Amino acid sequence: xxxxxxxxLYVKMALINLTTYTFDFWIxxxxxxxxxxxxxxxxxxxxxxxxxIGGWTFGSILIxxxxxxxxxxxxxxxxxxxxxxxxxxVKRGTLDGYLLKPTSTVFLLSFSKLDLWRFTDVLIGFIIxxxxxxxxxxxxxxxxxxxxxxxxxxxxxxxSFWLAxxxxxxxxxxxxNLPSLLLILFDFGQFPSSVYPPIIKIFLTVALPVxxxxxxxxxxxxxxxxxxxxxxxxxxxxxxxxxLQFWKFALSKYTSAGG
Amino acid sequence: MPKWMECLIVQxxxxxxxxxxxxxxxxxxxxxxxxxxxxxxxxxxxxxxxSGQANPHYIYTYFLGxxxxxxxxxxxxxxxxDRDIRSGKLGIKLLLPIDPILSYLSVKIAYLIIGAxxxxxxxxxxxxxxxxxxxxxxxxxxxxxxxxxxxFVLQFSFHYSLGLLGFWNDKSLALSRLWQSAHFIFSGSFxxxxxxxxxxxxxxxxxxxxxxxxxxxxxxxxxxxEQDVISLLAAQxxxxxxxxxxxxxxxxxxxxxxRAEGI
Numbered sequence: 001x002x003x004x005x006x007x008x009l010y011v012k013m014a015l016i017n018l019t020t021y022t023f024d025f026w027i028x029x030x031x032x033x034x035x036x037x038x039x040x041x042x043x044x045x046x047x048x049x050x051x052x053i054g055g056w057t058f059g060s061i062l063i064x065x066x067x068x069x070x071x072x073x074x075x076x077x078x079x080x081x082x083x084x085x086x087x088x089x090v091k092r093g094t095l096d097g098y099l100l101k102p103t104s105t106v107f108l109l110s111f112s113k114l115d116l117w118r119f120t121d122v123l124i125g126f127i128i129x130x131x132x133x134x135x136x137x138x139x140x141x142x143x144x145x146x147x148x149x150x151x152x153x154x155x156x157x158x159x160s161f162w163l164a165x166x167x168x169x170x171x172x173x174x175x176x177n178l179p180s181l182l183l184i185l186f187d188f189g190q191f192p193s194s195v196y197p198p199i200i201k202i203f204l205t206v207a208l209p210v211x212x213x214x215x216x217x218x219x220x221x222x223x224x225x226x227x228x229x230x231x232x233x234x235x236x237x238x239x240x241x242x243x244l245q246f247w248k249f250a251l252s253k254y255t256s257a258g259g
Numbered sequence: 260m261p262k263w264m265e266c267l268i269v270q271x272x273x274x275x276x277x278x279x280x281x282x283x284x285x286x287x288x289x290x291x292x293x294x295x296x297x298x299x300x301x302x303x304x305x306x307x308x309x310s311g312q313a314n315p316h317y318i319y320t321y322f323l324g325x326x327x328x329x330x331x332x333x334x335x336x337x338x339x340x341d342r343d344i345r346s347g348k349l350g351i352k353l354l355l356p357i358d359p360i361l362s363y364l365s366v367k368i369a370y371l372i373i374g375a376x377x378x379x380x381x382x383x384x385x386x387x388x389x390x391x392x393x394x395x396x397x398x399x400x401x402x403x404x405x406x407x408x409x410x411f412v413l414q415f416s417f418h419y420s421l422g423l424l425g426f427w428n429d430k431s432l433a434l435s436r437l438w439q440s441a442h443f444i445f446s447g448s449f450x451x452x453x454x455x456x457x458x459x460x461x462x463x464x465x466x467x468x469x470x471x472x473x474x475x476x477x478x479x480x481x482x483x484x485e486q487d488v489i490s491l492l493a494a495q496x497x498x499x500x501x502x503x504x505x506x507x508x509x510x511x512x513x514x515x516x517x518r519a520e521g522i
Contacts, residue, residue: 027433031440038444045454049305177287184290188297195300 006103007111014114025117032069032124039065039190040128054194059136061192064218066129067154068190071213073121074155075186081113083162084179087169091176096256106163106247133221142224149229150217153236157213160236160243167243167250182208189214266357270365271372278369285373292333295325295448308453316392317480318451323385324476325448330378331407332414332471334367337435340422345429350519360419367415385479394481402488406475409495414471416502423506426513447473453482467498 018025043061046053053061086109089095098105129147133139165182169175185208193201193215204210220229278285299322303315340363343349352359371378389395421438424431443449445468452463452473463469474491477483483491 023430024433027430027437031433031436034437035440038440038449042444042450045450045456046301046305048456049308049454053301177284181287181290184287184293187294191297191301196297197300 002103003107006107010111010114014116018116021115021117025120028117029120029123032073032120036065036069036124036128054192056192056194057136059132060218060222062128062132063136063221064132064192064214065190066125066127066132067151067217068214069121069125069128070151071125071154071158071189072186073119073123073125075158075183076121077115077118079159079162080179080183081115082110083159083166085113086166087175087178090169090254091174093256095254099254105251106244110159110163136222140224142226143221146224146226146229147217147221149226149233150220153233154213154217156236156240157209160239161209164243164246167247170250170253186210192218263357263361267361267365267368270357270361271368274362274365274369275372278366278373282373285370286377288335289330289374289377292326292329295322295329298322298449302451302454305454316388320385320388320392320394320480321451321476321482323381323388324479325472327378327381327385328407328410328472328475329448330374330381331371332411334415334418335370336363336367336415336418337422338432339363339366340419341425341431344422344425344517347519349517353514353517353519363419364415389480399479399481402492403475403479406478406492406495409492409499410471410475412499413467413495413502416499416506417467420502420506420509423509423513426509426516442468442471445469446471447476464494467502470495470498 040062043053043058043065047058056064086095089098098108101108133143133147162182165178166175185204188196188200188204189210193205193211196204201211205212205216216232219225220232299318302322303318304313305318306313307317340349343352349359352362355362386395386400417438418435421431421435424434445463445466447469452460452469455463470491474483474495478488478491
């Protein structure tokens with residue numbers, strides 16, 4: 001209950017913040033729209049010259065782009081300002097302020113700053129996803145249900161990965177550049193995993209879960225595979241559990257300011 | 260040696276020692292240019308519009324060229340100028356008896372020197388690939404060099420102009436994101452322009468975008484026929500002049516609005 005109260009306060013703060021950043025919001029919305037349009041245009045141009053892209057039809061490419069946009073928006077507006085800031089806090093010692101508060105530290109660190117004006121990608125992403133599902137004739141109860149299971153748990157996987165990686169800052173101290181590298185690698189996820197050479201494919205599925213959260217859900221949605229979607233959810237929960245354990249372990253190594 | 264050149268060399272040395280500390284950050288920043296190399300994978304077995312046959316070698320050289328030119332012309336300029344204007348740091352640069360443009364140019368030179376190993380290695384790789392198919396000659400390398408220089412001036416002047424918008428409002432960074440999205444598609448970084456549908460292809464060549472990336476790459480890889488090279492360079496030169504004048508105009512207008520206080 002306490003957590004829900006705090007969360008609703010954070011959301012309220014984020015909404016107030018949004019009114020300050022209305023211009024950014026609109027520019028971001030136009031930009032998300034233009035980038036997505038351009039991405040779709042490139043794939044349409046590509047499909048003028050060949051039948052499919054790495055075995056994927058236009059509909060499933062749109063589903064992939066939709067999922068990518070949604071996750072990108074969530075990364076920019078939620079993971080980056082919160083978890084992405086942990087290395088800086090460890091380096092400067094400002095993490096102490098959070099440790100002293102009588103609530104779960106990892107909760108505060110995860111939700112205290114929501115950049116809602118960056119969530120424009122999420123809006124555009126849902127439109128593309130919906131359109132993609134309708135033209136790939138995958139718009140039925142089963143596939144919608146699969147999408148509803150896959151999307152939140154994709155976010156959970158991304159979150160777990162970011163949390164685990166940011167936890168390493170207790171040892172490595174200087175990893176402030178890591179978030180921007182992650183964002184670049186995440187860009188690779190906007191193409192179907194099948195176009196890449198095997199080595200990159202394995203690296204970006206297992207070592208960094210880029211394709212795990214983009215191509216895999218797309219595949220599940222186009223095949224309306226609910227059983228595997230449930231498995232996907234269980235995997236996500238398991239990863240979340242692991243990363244929270246790792247976070248606790250890492251935090252026990254924290255020696256406060258001056259590190 | 261003219262005085263500005265001496266100033267530029269000294270400034271570049273200063274910037275180099277300053278930015279060498281942040282070399283990891285610079286390499287990560289350069290990794291933004293990897294996306295064209297990713298695009299290479301989706302284009303490699305696409306049949307070419309000219310011959311109707313797939314030619315992976317043609318696509319590899321194209322996107323490697325895009326990567327190289329992208330590294331040469333990209334710059335952190337917009338954010339830098341915008342920050343200097345809003346934080347008042349520009350005031351310190353104005354007090355020096357040299358044009359602030361030299362200081363910004365020196366930052367880009369420092370970035371180029373730090374990134375040089377990557378740029379030189381990939382350029383040698385490109386020339387090696389071209390020599391495999393017999394498309395390599397020194398005339399072309401020389402013209403490629405000139406074309407890159409023009410692209411650099413074009414992009415530098417335009418980024419400078421975007422940064423100068425900071426004199427009028429504090430949203431120039433948001434606006435510049437729009438420009439960069441358009442640039443990404445229409446410069447040919449993501450899809451070779453020859454694959455565009457006809458109406459788009461004709462339209463794109465009236466915008467400055469292809470003259471920053473597609474032009475030098477097409478020259479280096481021999482897509483531009485020898486008799487067209489001069490007109491392509493001329494078009495690049497015209498866009499350079501337009502943006503140099505734009506920069507000068509914005510600078511003259513904006514600097515009158517600038518006020519800095521403090522140290």
